[in-house]
Amino acid sequence: MSALLKATDLVKEFPVAGTAGLFTPAKKFTAVDQVSFELQAGQTLALVGESGSGKSTTARLASRLIDVTSGTVHLDGQDITSLQGADLLEVRRQVQVVFQDPFSSLNPRHKITQIITAPLRYQKRPMPGGARKVAQGLMERVGLNPEHVDRFPSQFSGGQAQRIGIARALAVGPRVLVCDEAVSALDVSVQAAIINLLRDLQREEGFGCLFIAHDLAVVRQIATRVAVMTAGQVVETGERDEVFDHPQHEYTRKLLAAVPRIRPEWEAARRRNAEKVKS
Amino acid sequence: MTRFVVNRVAGMLLVLFLVCLFTYMVFFLLSPDPAVQICGKNCTPERIDQIRENLGLTDPFLTQFWNFLSGLFAGRTYGGGIECAAPCLGYSFQTSQLVTDMIVQRLPVTAVVAIGAAVLWLLMGVIGGLLSAVQEGKFADKFIAGLTLGGMSVPNYVLALALQYVFVVWLQVLPFSQAVPFADDPVQWFLNFILPWSVLAIGYAASYTRLTRANVIDTLNENFVRTAKAKGLRPDLVWRRHALRPALTPIVTIAGMDFAGLLGGALITETVFGINGVGKLAADSITKNDQPVIMGVTLLAAFFVVVGNMVVDLLYSVIDPRVKAGAPA
Amino acid sequence: MSQLLKANGLSVSFGAAKVVDEISFGVPRGGTLGIVGESGSGKSMTSLAIMGLLPKGGKREGSLDFDGTELTALSEPQMRAVRGDRIAMVFQDPLSSLNPYYTVGTQIAEAYRSHRSGVSRKAAKQAAIEAMERVHIREAGRRVDDYPHQFSGGMRQRVMIAMALSTDPELIIADEPTTALDVTVQAQILELLAEVQRDTGAALILITHDLAVVSEVADELIVMRHGKVVETGSAEQIFSDPQHSYTQALLDAVPRIDDSIGELRTTGGKA
Numbered sequence A: 001m002s003a004l005l006k007a008t009d010l011v012k013e014f015p016v017a018g019t020a021g022l023f024t025p026a027k028k029f030t031a032v033d034q035v036s037f038e039l040q041a042g043q044t045l046a047l048v049g050e051s052g053s054g055k056s057t058t059a060r061l062a063s064r065l066i067d068v069t070s071g072t073v074h075l076d077g078q079d080i081t082s083l084q085g086a087d088l089l090e091v092r093r094q095v096q097v098v099f100q101d102p103f104s105s106l107n108p109r110h111k112i113t114q115i116i117t118a119p120l121r122y123q124k125r126p127m128p129g130g131a132r133k134v135a136q137g138l139m140e141r142v143g144l145n146p147e148h149v150d151r152f153p154s155q156f157s158g159g160q161a162q163r164i165g166i167a168r169a170l171a172v173g174p175r176v177l178v179c180d181e182a183v184s185a186l187d188v189s190v191q192a193a194i195i196n197l198l199r200d201l202q203r204e205e206g207f208g209c210l211f212i213a214h215d216l217a218v219v220r221q222i223a224t225r226v227a228v229m230t231a232g233q234v235v236e237t238g239e240r241d242e243v244f245d246h247p248q249h250e251y252t253r254k255l256l257a258a259v260p261r262i263r264p265e266w267e268a269a270r271r272r273n274a275e276k277v278k279s
Numbered sequence B: 001m002t003r004f005v006v007n008r009v010a011g012m013l014l015v016l017f018l019v020c021l022f023t024y025m026v027f028f029l030l031s032p033d034p035a036v037q038i039c040g041k042n043c044t045p046e047r048i049d050q051i052r053e054n055l056g057l058t059d060p061f062l063t064q065f066w067n068f069l070s071g072l073f074a075g076r077t078y079g080g081g082i083e084c085a086a087p088c089l090g091y092s093f094q095t096s097q098l099v100t101d102m103i104v105q106r107l108p109v110t111a112v113v114a115i116g117a118a119v120l121w122l123l124m125g126v127i128g129g130l131l132s133a134v135q136e137g138k139f140a141d142k143f144i145a146g147l148t149l150g151g152m153s154v155p156n157y158v159l160a161l162a163l164q165y166v167f168v169v170w171l172q173v174l175p176f177s178q179a180v181p182f183a184d185d186p187v188q189w190f191l192n193f194i195l196p197w198s199v200l201a202i203g204y205a206a207s208y209t210r211l212t213r214a215n216v217i218d219t220l221n222e223n224f225v226r227t228a229k230a231k232g233l234r235p236d237l238v239w240r241r242h243a244l245r246p247a248l249t250p251i252v253t254i255a256g257m258d259f260a261g262l263l264g265g266a267l268i269t270e271t272v273f274g275i276n277g278v279g280k281l282a283a284d285s286i287t288k289n290d291q292p293v294i295m296g297v298t299l300l301a302a303f304f305v306v307v308g309n310m311v312v313d314l315l316y317s318v319i320d321p322r323v324k325a326g327a328p329a
Numbered sequence C: 001m002s003q004l005l006k007a008n009g010l011s012v013s014f015g016a017a018k019v020v021d022e023i024s025f026g027v028p029r030g031g032t033l034g035i036v037g038e039s040g041s042g043k044s045m046t047s048l049a050i051m052g053l054l055p056k057g058g059k060r061e062g063s064l065d066f067d068g069t070e071l072t073a074l075s076e077p078q079m080r081a082v083r084g085d086r087i088a089m090v091f092q093d094p095l096s097s098l099n100p101y102y103t104v105g106t107q108i109a110e111a112y113r114s115h116r117s118g119v120s121r122k123a124a125k126q127a128a129i130e131a132m133e134r135v136h137i138r139e140a141g142r143r144v145d146d147y148p149h150q151f152s153g154g155m156r157q158r159v160m161i162a163m164a165l166s167t168d169p170e171l172i173i174a175d176e177p178t179t180a181l182d183v184t185v186q187a188q189i190l191e192l193l194a195e196v197q198r199d200t201g202a203a204l205i206l207i208t209h210d211l212a213v214v215s216e217v218a219d220e221l222i223v224m225r226h227g228k229v230v231e232t233g234s235a236e237q238i239f240s241d242p243q244h245s246y247t248q249a250l251l252d253a254v255p256r257i258d259d260s261i262g263e264l265r266t267t268g269g270k271a
Helices: A055-062 A084-095 A110-123 A131-141 A146-150 A158-172 A188-205 A216-222 A239-247 A250-258 A264-278 B002-030 B035-037 B045-055 B061-074 B101-136 B139-153 B157-169 B188-221 B225-231 B235-260 B263-274 B276-287 B291-319 C043-051 C076-082 C105-111 C122-133 C153-165 C183-200 C209-218 C235-240 C246-252
Strands: A005-015 A028-041 A044-048 A070-074 A097-099 A176-179 A209-211 A224-230 A233-239 B076-077 B080-085 C003-012 C017-028 C034-037 C058-066 C089-090 C171-175 C203-208 C220-225 C228-234
Touching: A005 A055, A028 A044, A028 A055, A028 A070, A028 A209, A044 A055, A044 A216, A055 A070, A055 A176, A055 A209, A084 A097, A097 A158, A110 A131, A110 A146, A110 A158, A131 A146, A131 A158, A158 A188, A176 A188, A176 A216, A188 A216, A188 C246, A209 A216, A216 A239, A224 A239, A224 A250, A233 A239, A233 A250, A233 B157, A233 B188, A250 C183, A264 C235, B002 B061, B002 B291, B035 B045, B061 B076, B080 B157, B101 B139, B101 B188, B101 B235, B101 B263, B101 B276, B101 B291, B139 C153, B157 B188, B157 B263, B188 B235, B188 B263, B188 B276, B225 B235, B225 C089, B235 B263, B235 B291, B276 B291, C003 C043, C003 C203, C017 C034, C017 C203, C017 C220, C017 C228, C043 C058, C043 C089, C043 C171, C043 C203, C043 C235, C089 C153, C105 C122, C122 C153, C153 C183, C171 C183, C183 C203, C183 C209, C203 C209, C209 C235, C220 C235, C220 C246, C228 C235, C228 C246
Parallel strands: A044 A209, A044 A224, A097 A176, A176 A209, C034 C203, C034 C220, C089 C171, C171 C203
Antiparallel strands: A005 A028, A005 A070, A224 A233, B076 B080, C003 C017, C003 C058, C220 C228
16 A cells, blocks of 8 residues: 655754854754654554654645655655645645644634635635535534534634634545644543544545644544654654554653553542443 | 854945945936036036046946945045045035035034934833823823824924924914024023924824833733732832833834934924934935935935944843844743 | 631622632642633632732632631732732743743742842842752752743743742642643653642642643542532542533543543543
């Protein structure tokens, strides 16, 4: 099986602000250093790491939101690293991004119909039955009331706004969905619902999902494979349960050990008590 | 820090050089033949040629520009043995005076106008801004907002003429301006400057009021102000240490740059009030197309702006610990 | 354990909106009370109400008995003497909670000096250095003169904690103290808070949305929703036998790192 999205030796350097002289270039900071990964269709690859690990930059490189310093990105076997113009637009259709803050990525003055169908309009694609109808269909698929397509973003809660963001991403039928900390800002009960939604949609649509997160517990729920990043490099990559249950790299072990857990003895007691109630 | 200063000074020189080059080019290309201007009424073609020769006008552009530049640093001698010591900006076509002398003579009075105005607008702006921040949403705030809107929308020259009419002609509380040296009659001297100062200051004061108000209100909503309160700090200390300093720092920056850019404002004000400063000199020389004087004044203005910018940058790195000159945090 | 702080029918309202609605709880002396809730539950407003630092327009009602003193009856100057001295607070985002224009030493010393009359500048700085040493900031004598931006996120939160404990408070209120931090740093900060408590005997109110964090730290627990307390009891009791359906749903929704349970449950019971 050839990879849907394949990144090879990605490198991204940023100039360090304030180090540029009149005739000397600024010092370079390497945010992403020789990162490679493969994402298969219908699977979820989680890039996990702490702040400054380079996981978000990696996702932006892979989705062509920013340009690489070196390395290549292949989508479906095609080299998309330096595509421009109409070709890049086609990549944009295939690769859609859902961001962390649902409200700041939705234009507050636009109605939901406009927001959700924007990618279709930009790409001048047909909307069978009109924009409103298409938007309603998408609303329904992400579990929102289709009657609400005439509302504005401020009339929705955080979790609903994130559903709108997902609906907009799905509008163009992407092959790859990039979720950049897409559930991090949400309350825990809402977060669970969004994770379930993403999983259901993936099952139906078969898109590959590049899931960027710092919350390892969330990653455990959604990932097929996991790549652990720190200081711009991938230190460990593997099947989800393999990485969580048998971490190989020192850093992965440290990361996993640090995650707060509900006390296991209390968890066990709760399960017993719940059983009792049932029986 | 040294590296930062060296970088800034190099950048500054580059900007000044470019300003020189462009101004010189504009005059070289657009100005009518200065030789004809200088020659005056009883002119013969031979005299014009002689003047061209003396001024070096027959040389190619680059040679002329080079002579001008080197004159700035080393002085120059025109054809016919006319000396011009460094920094040489040439001789006025109109009065045949040294441009450098003309500017130096008028600089003090312009400085008085500029400094007085700056003090006035900072006082008005900061006090007005603080007052409206404290009274946010109440009558005083709205009243000041109305005043600032007026102050920002009235053009300088209208304000100058209007104030002159009201205070000098109509109410007669201020005298017609007449040049009086400070030593002779300090009161008369001070009264002379009240209107020019006010006219220059009012526009700036209005925008500084708004800026101060917005900064103070923003700062009061900062988390660190909440922390200061949570420490149990007295309200006056919360204000003085944690609200005012962060709120007023950006104003220092802008004040520095605005002060440097004052010359433009001085141009109008000095003309209207008949103050014989650099601004009026510039205005006069433009109407008479006195090229060397215009060049000199332009360079001076550019010099002030560039140096002002640099001083502000350096000052800022001292005031705000996050801005460490040249090195990222 | 006797109670250091007792809230009785505490309410906070902004105009007609009641964001905290007649809640009651107790903080055991030397113990830890966890306040858990999702956004909009009123948990942060509760802490600001205790400190008497409600935003403009906020109105506080009910009773707050702090070691025999009725906080709601204190005048502003009297409350100021309590604030930062007997009750100290640690906020969520350490970067924005520290003033960028002053050294951390100045800011710690400021807390110390405003509650100890007649302390010299030098003595206050010494106290700041000691406080920084207590939160394990290395080379405290040198770093005391550094500015907040020169510290990492975790170190900044240590500075905030140093500031809080410099006056030996009886109660520390920590509002989401680790939410803005990386997970490895979070573990260190939680460890530090526990250590401070052990050493000083201070009581702690830990406000968080993170059930796993609270289960590692709290003795007593209140679960808040829409400004009301839905469940209260010992942490063990609530985690092992939650009575209210909201608490159950909340516990079900928490993603577990040690197993992937398939479909996450968003409401009570297995879906």
